[in-house]
Amino acid sequence: MTPTDTDPPAVRLTAAGLRRLPRDQQDAILAKAAALAEDDYRNDPELTASEPNGMTRTMTDRIAVRPHVHFGKPCVAGTRITVQSVLELVREGVPTPDIIRDYYPDLTAADIRACVRYAIDHLP
Numbered sequence: 001m002t003p004t005d006t007d008p009p010a011v012r013l014t015a016a017g018l019r020r021l022p023r024d025q026q027d028a029i030l031a032k033a034a035a036l037a038e039d040d041y042r043n044d045p046e047l048t049a050s051e052p053n054g055m056t057r058t059m060t061d062r063i064a065v066r067p068h069v070h071f072g073k074p075c076v077a078g079t080r081i082t083v084q085s086v087l088e089l090v091r092e093g094v095p096t097p098d099i100i101r102d103y104y105p106d107l108t109a110a111d112i113r114a115c116v117r118y119a120i121d122h123l124p
Contacts, residue, residue: 062114074118076111079104086115 019026064077074083081104089099096109 062111063118074122076107076115079106081107083115083118086112087119090116 062077063074063083065072065074069075069080070082075081076083076086086099086104086107089103090112094103096112099112100107100109
């Protein structure tokens with residue numbers, strides 16, 4: 001997606017800043033973010049790439065909530081890595097390849113994007 005003359009300038013918005021906006025503006029921003037994430041999902045072959053067993057994993061298959069793992073906190077499926085732990089690294093500006101190399105070698109770039117997508121979808 002390329003910006004046009006009618007698009008507003010890009011603004012970095014925090015969760016706290018989003019919560020201060022009127023509810024209708026929050027809904028509009030979250031809908032736009034979800035649409036952009038969905039476009040990225042559809043256009044990114046890595047997100048729909050087949051796993052070694054031949055199964056295709058979707059974005060929602062990548063995050064699991066199990067009561068017996070981390071007290072029900074959302075985790076990357078098949079791991080004990082919490083979405084929150086990944087998001088904290090993303091928030092600190094750690095690049096995806098560094099997250100994988102230095103922190104969580106069991107993750108893929110698609111897993112990290114799934115964590116961000118999960119946060120967008122479940123933002124209170």
